[in-house]
Amino acid sequence: MGSEKELPIYGNGNVAPKKRNCKMVWSLGLVLVGLSCYLLSGISNTQGYLGDTFRSFSGDDGKNPDSLCPIVEKVKFSDFVYESDTVDRILHDAKFRNQSIEKLLGAVKYPTEIYDEMTRPEEADSVDELLKIEPGWKYFQDFQKYLKKTFPKVHEHLSLDKVNDFGLVYTWKGKDENKKPLLLTAHYDVVPVQKETLDQWTFPPFTGGYDGKFLYGRGVSDCKDLLIGLLETVELLLTEDKFSPERTIILAFGYDEEAGGSGAQKIFKHLVGKYGPDSMLQIIDEGSSGYQEMEGLNVILPATGEKGYVDSFIELYTPGGHSSVPPKHTSIGILAKLLSDIEDAEFESVITNANPVLNQLQCLAEHSPLIDNDLRKNILKAHFDTKANEALLKYLRAQVSQKFLVTTSQAIDIISGGVKSNALPEHASALVNHRIAVEELVKSTSEKVLGQIKQIAEKHELGLIFEGQTVYEPTEHGYFNYTLRQGLEPAPVTPTQDEIWNLFGGSLRHFYEDVVFAGESKEFVFAPSLMTGNTDTKWYWDLTRNIFRYAPGLPNPHLNIHSVDEKTNFDGHLLIIAFYYNYLQVVDQLAQ
Ligand SMILES: *[C@@H]1O[C@H](CO)[C@@H](O)[C@H](O)[C@H]1NC(C)=O
Ligand SMILES: *[C@@H]1O[C@H](CO)[C@@H](O)[C@H](O)[C@H]1NC(C)=O
Ligand SMILES: [Zn+2]
Numbered sequence: 405m406g407s408e409k410e411l412p413i414y415g416n417g418n419v420a421p422k423k424r425n426c427k428m429v430w431s432l433g434l435v436l437v438g439l440s441c442y443l444l445s446g447i448s449n450t451q452g453y454l455g456d457t458f459r460s461f462s463g464d465d466g467k468n469p470d471s472l473c474p475i476v477e478k479v480k481f482s483d484f485v486y487e488s489d490t491v492d493r494i495l496h497d498a499k500f501r502n503q504s505i506e507k508l509l510g511a512v513k514y515p516t517e518i519y520d521e522m523t524r525p526e527e528a529d530s531v532d533e534l535l536k537i538e539p540g541w542k543y544f545q546d547f548q549k550y551l552k553k554t555f556p557k558v559h560e561h562l563s564l565d566k567v568n569d570f571g572l573v574y575t576w577k578g579k580d581e582n583k584k585p586l587l588l589t590a591h592y593d594v595v596p597v598q599k600e601t602l603d604q605w606t607f608p609p610f611t612g613g614y615d616g617k618f619l620y621g622r623g624v625s626d627c628k629d630l631l632i633g634l635l636e637t638v639e640l641l642l643t644e645d646k647f648s649p650e651r652t653i654i655l656a657f658g659y660d661e662e663a664g665g666s667g668a669q670k671i672f673k674h675l676v677g678k679y680g681p682d683s684m685l686q687i688i689d690e691g692s693s694g695y696q697e698m699e700g701l702n703v704i705l706p707a708t709g710e711k712g713y714v715d716s717f718i719e720l721y722t723p724g725g726h727s728s729v730p731p732k733h734t735s736i737g738i739l740a741k742l743l744s745d746i747e748d749a750e751f752e753s754v755i756t757n758a759n760p761v762l763n764q765l766q767c768l769a770e771h772s773p774l775i776d777n778d779l780r781k782n783i784l785k786a787h788f789d790t791k792a793n794e795a796l797l798k799y800l801r802a803q804v805s806q807k808f809l810v811t812t813s814q815a816i817d818i819i820s821g822g823v824k825s826n827a828l829p830e831h832a833s834a835l836v837n838h839r840i841a842v843e844e845l846v847k848s849t850s851e852k853v854l855g856q857i858k859q860i861a862e863k864h865e866l867g868l869i870f871e872g873q874t875v876y877e878p879t880e881h882g883y884f885n886y887t888l889r890q891g892l893e894p895a896p897v898t899p900t901q902d903e904i905w906n907l908f909g910g911s912l913r914h915f916y917e918d919v920v921f922a923g924e925s926k927e928f929v930f931a932p933s934l935m936t937g938n939t940d941t942k943w944y945w946d947l948t949r950n951i952f953r954y955a956p957g958l959p960n961p962h963l964n965i966h967s968v969d970e971k972t973n974f975d976g977h978l979l980i981i982a983f984y985y986n987y988l989q990v991v992d993q994l995a996q
Contacts (some may be wrong), residue, residue, distance in 0.1 A: 426807045444494040472903055473767035474901065476930050478917065479910035481986040484993055486646040491919060494640075494982045495975075504636060504981070505614050505974060507554055511592075511628045512612035512621030514547040515540075518593035518663045525568050526666070544659055547592055555635045557642035562655075568670040570659040576638065577990075578652040578763070584685035585652035586991055587675070587947065588984075590631035591661035591668075591940055594623035595966045604968045618971040625972045626965045627690040629655055630955045633980030640985060651685070651992050658940045668940035677945060684948040685996060686904050689941045691953020692933055694960070694976060695916065699772035702926055704912050705933040706954035708898035709760045711808075712840030713938065715889040716853050717833065720740070720821075720866070722882035724830040733864065735882065742860045743834055744815050746853060751812035753797045757787050759842040760897055760932035761809045765796070767931035771798070785867070809934055812841045812849055835889075839936050846891040857884050892938065896945055900932055904950045907994060911987050915956070920979060921984075956983040 461743040468474070482488055493500050517540060527540070528534035534541055551572075552559050558574065565573040572592075578585070599610045605620070607613030612621030634655055641647050656675070659667040676683075691707040722735040733741075755762050762783075768775055779799060785792035800806045814836055821832025838849050854870055861868045861876055867883030868875040877885075899905060909930030916928045941951050957976035962968045 415502065416523075423774045434931040453500060471770060473763065473770045473929070475771070475929060476906050476909035476913055478914040479990055480905060480914055481911070481919070481990065484990045485986055486989065487644055490640070490644065490985060491982045494985060495920075501974070501978065503806055505619060507636060508619055508624060508629060508632050508972075508977060509612045509621070510550060511547070511612065511632050512624060513610060514543045514550060514681060515597075515610045516543050516547055516593050516623070516659070517596040518660045519596060522660075524660065524666055524954040525570055526670075530570050539929075541570070547573065550634065555639045555729050558635055558639050561642050562638070565674065567674045568667060571671045571674070572655075572657040572659075573671060573674060574638075574655040576649060576653040576655075577885060578649040580650040583651040583994075584683060584948075584996060585654050585679065586988070587654045587656060587684045587944075588634050589628050589656045589657040589658070589668075589689040589940060589944075590634065591665075592623075592628060593659050593662050594626070594628070595662050597622050601968050606969055609970070614856050614974065617972050617975075619975065619977070620826065620969060620971045620972055625693075627955070627972055629972050629977050630690055632788045633955075633977060634984060637981050637984040638989065641983070641988065647989055648986070649990075649992050652996075653988060654684075661940045665938075665940045665943060668943040672943040672947070677884065679947075681946045682948060685907065685952075685991070685994070687941060687944055687948055688908075689939050689944075690955055691935060691939060693955050694957035694979070695928060696959060699768055701768060701772045702776035702916070702928045704762075704909070704916070704928055704930045704954075705764065706898075706908075706930075706952040707760075707935040708900065708952065709842055710895040710935045710938050710942065710953075711842065712838075712844070712846060712849075712894035713890060713892040714838050714840065714846045714849055715892055716835070716836040716838065716850065717887045717889055718853075718857065719831065719833040719885040719887075720882065721831055721878075721885065722829070722866075723880070725828045727828055730828055734822075735829045738860060739819075739821065739832045739834060742857060743819075743836075745856050745860070746814060746836060747816065749852070749856065751814065751844075751849075751852065753801050753807070753810045754841065754843050755786060755793065755797060755800070755810045756843055758897065759810065760934045762786060763900065764931045764933055767929050771929050784948045799902065808839065808936060810841065812844050813837075813839045814853075815937065840892075840894055842894045842897065842934065844894065846888065846893055850886075850888055854886060857886055860884075892942060895938075895942065895951070896949060898932070898951050899949055902950075903994070903996070905930075907991065908952060908987075911990055912956070912983070915979075915983050915986065919982065930955070934936055956980050 445645060446643065473885045522540065523534065523538045525531070525534055528537060556787040562574045562576045562864060565575070567573055602608070606615070607620045609622040612619065612624065614620070638653070638655070654675070658665055658671060660667045666674050692705050695702050695704045718739070720735045720739050757763070769780045782792040782795045782799070786796045787793075797810060800810050817837050818835040819833070822829035836853065840846065840849050857868060860866070861884055865874070865879050865881050867878030868886065869878075869883060870886045871888060913928050913930055917926060935953060939953055944951065958973050958979065960973045960976060
């Protein structure tokens with residue numbers, strides 16, 4: 405990235421403004437908002453030291469009652485944890501490190517690649533039949549055996565439900581039935597490796613390797629590292645045999661997150677059947693990692709929201725005929741005009757308190773010592789002052805990386821039509837992909853496109869069918885058939901500033917300030933973020949509102965997720981274990 409200054413907005417946000425009157429009422433039906441999440445990587449890499457300047461912005465250590473982004477109170481692990489030496493061993497002991505490397509490297513050796521078109525377990529009558537159709541599932545079975553061998557105490561003390569044969573739900577039953585379980589999730593499928601790229605890998609993708617700092621292999625950052633880290637943590641706690649949970653801890657691992665996550669849907673049904681809706685204290689899944697340095701601030705940015713999703717599939721049928729006597733516009737020409745209109749009319753940008761991104765910006769505005777002063781003022785007023793809001797949107801829209809955090813996107817991804825040079829095309833079709841802004845819905849997204857199709861249909865006297873309903877009767881000139889695919893509303897946004905937010909954020913703040921960077925006087929702000937993509941949590945909304953997409957780690961701009969040389973900073977992997985070693989014991993004592 406160039407040196408041009410960008411505001412690194414990253415993940416999520418969401419916060420109700422305190423003590424301020426919103427003078428504006430947003431007409432949400434009209435305005436579309438979007439988000440984009442992983443946009444800012446590589447932006448503004450300023451040093452992490454904040455010193456006094458930082459404090460002066462945050463006021464009384466973040467206790468300013470008007471603060472839009474209060475700094476969470478640290479949660480000191482020593483008040484909760486049985487064995488405080490263990491974390492030191494996890495982070496610094498060569499032997500521990502060595503065996504941890506071996507465990508993650510071992511997990512890489514199973515090519516649990518998932519393809520979109522792969523037959524899923526529920527589509528075969530039995531596992532044997534499935535393996536005949538799709539031999540690749542054998543690697544998933546072998547991976548399960550690997551887990552059993554590698555984590556013997558986990559398999560001895562936790563119950564394991566295999567949901568749909570491949571979804572893995574481990575339950576560490578707590579003594580207190582009244583405490584809501586904690587649900588920690590990950591997936592063990594990986595994105596396939598393209599054969600053509602094999603010679604570009606530093607280590608073969610399914611052998612893996614360690615170069616003294618980074619561990620390489622497909623899946624090591626998305627997200628076998630998290631899955632293995634969670635199991636290492638529980639294995640360690642069981643080995644020490646001091647912590648015996650009051651609260652049930654559930655580890656749930658999906659097997660096709662990279663291809664729709666139907667496995668997680670099955671896991672959801674299993675969990676909601678057993679525990680009921682709204683039964684989990686908190687869900688923590690993959691998502692953002694570690695922390696970011698932005699505008700002179702260290703920020704920990706769990707994703708508290710996800711954009712929605714829908715594909716618009718538009719077909720146009722027209723009469724055929726000989727190309728020597730064509731109409732002025734063929735189906736392809738008409739469709740081309742429509743697509744061009746769709747691109748010309750972008751979705752509007754909106755930013756309100758509903759979008760985690762606004763709260764993230766407020767955190768930067770309140771606590772960053774470096775942020776531009778005009779921008780700071782606009783951010784802090786954006787939720788009640790129209791002018792400030794417009795100025796902020798203008799600023800965000802100007803940067804591709806941030807524009808889609810506040811706008812629904814539209815990408816024409818597939819087109820087809822016509823078969824022969826001397827025959828008029830009787831059918832043409834296009835697919836437009838949308839990632840839906842937090843303030844929007846599948847319905848409002850499709851309404852924009854439908855309005856544009858209507859205009860073209862009227863002009864060319866064409867019929868229009870939308871989702872099986874006749875809008876205009878088909879005519880002798882033909883008709884549009886507009887259908888929606890894979891509609892998913894934006895995720896409900898995780899509450900901030902409640903008890904769970906404060907406990908999780910306070911634990912992470914203590915972890916980074918006093919454990920990871922002990923003695924360095926670094927300071928960390930816990931703020932929400934928004935994801936433009938989806939994780940398995942899209943199936944888990946009804947289990948709790950407290951969903952966090954985040955894993956501890958170290959800043960690392962080049963993890964090469966989904967591409968050649970996927971890797972993870974191994975020190976970051978150890979942070980997963982060290983954090984959860986503490987957090988499982990901390991969260992155990994919370995009353996709810
Ligand atoms: C771990 O230790 C074993 C035995 O000393 C050694 O063979 C192996 O190479 C070490 N692994 C790593 C990743 O250092
Ligand atoms: C419209 O498209 C849908 C989905 O592809 C299809 O099921 C339906 O039969 C089509 N209707 C017409 C009238 O072409
Ligand atoms: Zn993933």
